[in-house]
Amino acid sequence: MTSVKTLAVVGSGTMGHGIGQLAAMQAIDVRVFDVDSAALDRARSGVRTSLDRFVKKGSISQEQSDNILGRMSFVNDLDKAVSGADVVVEAVPEVLELKQKVFADLDSRADESTLLATNTSQLSITAIASVTSHPERVVGMHFFNPPVMMRLVEIIRGTLTSDEMLDRTVALAEQLGKESVVCQRDAPGFITTRAIMALRLECIRIYEEGIASMEDLDKAMRLAFNHPMGQFELNDYNGLDIALQGSRNLREAYGERFAPPPSLVSRVAAGRLGRKTGGGWYDYPTD
Ligand SMILES: NC(=O)c1ccc[n+]([C@@H]2O[C@H](COP(=O)([O-])OP(=O)(O)OC[C@H]3O[C@@H](n4cnc5c(N)ncnc54)[C@H](O)[C@@H]3O)[C@@H](O)[C@H]2O)c1
CATH class of the missing domain: 3.40.50.720 (NAD(P)-binding Rossmann-like Domain)
Structure with a gap:
């Protein structure tokens, strides 16, 4: 070639x-x-x-x-x-x-x-x-x-x-x-976006159910699975608005298992989009 x-x-x-x-x-x-x-x-x-x-x-x-x-x-x-x-x-x-x-x-x-x-x-x-x-x-x-x-x-x-x-x-x-x-098939979310969204949404649901704090969920992902960042930290980097849009697109394709969790929807509605707005899941004070 x-x-x-x-x-x-x-x-x-x-x-x-x-x-x-x-x-x-x-x-x-x-x-x-x-x-x-x-x-x-x-x-x-x-x-x-x-x-x-x-x-x-x-x-x-x-x-x-x-x-x-x-x-x-x-x-x-x-x-x-x-x-x-x-x-x-x-x-x-x-x-x-x-x-x-x-x-x-x-x-x-x-x-x-x-x-x-x-x-x-x-x-x-x-x-x-x-x-x-x-x-x-x-x-x-x-x-x-x-x-x-x-x-x-x-x-x-x-x-x-x-x-x-x-x-x-x-x-x-x-x-x-x-x-x-x-x-091999042009399926919504391909391989990686579909898989990471499933993990992200499940972490958010575990947090919403009061089973663990965001901090502990992030720590668990880092230390149990060697992920460089937990899902909340990572989502603050790439934007909660992007995650919400992704969740809605995947829900349309695959149904309720990809439905956006309420705490994601409300944060986006409040303009808490992650690091780019000074806070999302966590706070990032500018001074
Ligand atoms: N940011 C990420 O982490 C990431 C990771 C993987 C894939 N992607 C995908 O990559 C693509 C780009 O994302 P990004 O984060 O780099 O976006 P971005 O907003 O940082 O950059 C997009 C650029 O496209 C330019 N643009 C807009 N309309 C244009 C046009 N008609 N012709 C030429 N340029 C035009 C804008 O001026 C801007 O500079 C998206 O499809 C996104 O989903 C992003």
Whole structure:
């Protein structure tokens, strides 16, 4: 399988700039596109800060760091970003209509042989691909946060994804130095989002039933299962609003076992969304 030489990322936020950095660290030329030029500036400085940390730790030299950043361009012109790219990875917000709009654009602008991947955590790959004229080249490529550090890529086969495109995606994950798993059916929540949501919702229910405190549930997850963080701590990082949306989506697909627990619903209604609002399950005073 020929290796990827040029990769474009659409959406330069938390995930997009990290995916771009990861690819540039594997000697791939990277174009990072965003509709918001302030986001592009933040992406560039985010990559620089992360590379500085690698230099400080001694894992790469200053020269290597400069070369990695030199392989990345941050552009606000989609045609420039995708022209000649072997792969495009989309990382715009988790809204189906938005992703469909992006894929309709990519369909007409990217070369016919370009693999089109989405970093969605739980939207249907098939629905995203449905707006394109070649749905067989659309695949789910779910990276984890932060993409440079996390070891896994979850690859999702859409209903019409071809074997060739799936194989190319598995090979790309390997080229990026990642392990991969393949979700063979485009089922809501795929493998990882479905499994982690089941655990998170059950932890919240144990807390609501008064069986254990949040602190003890988090301690149990860390010490009994070697999870780096408990579910409440982790959810404060990635947002209670994201968990609530995920729970509602999965309930629609799988029924009441994924119903949002009342304490999650009420916290989101009160604007307690996690670290980003100064508190969620726990409090994070700013001063
Ligand atoms: N944050 C996580 O921990 C995480 C983990 C795994 C997967 N994901 C998935 O990755 C995707 C991106 O999430 P994120 O957290 O990086 O979001 P984010 O909000 O940090 O970044 C999204 C970026 O997309 C840009 N954007 C919006 N519309 C655009 C368009 N039409 N074209 C180009 N850029 C556009 C925004 O300006 C923003 O910079 C989502 O599908 C999310 O579910 C997120």
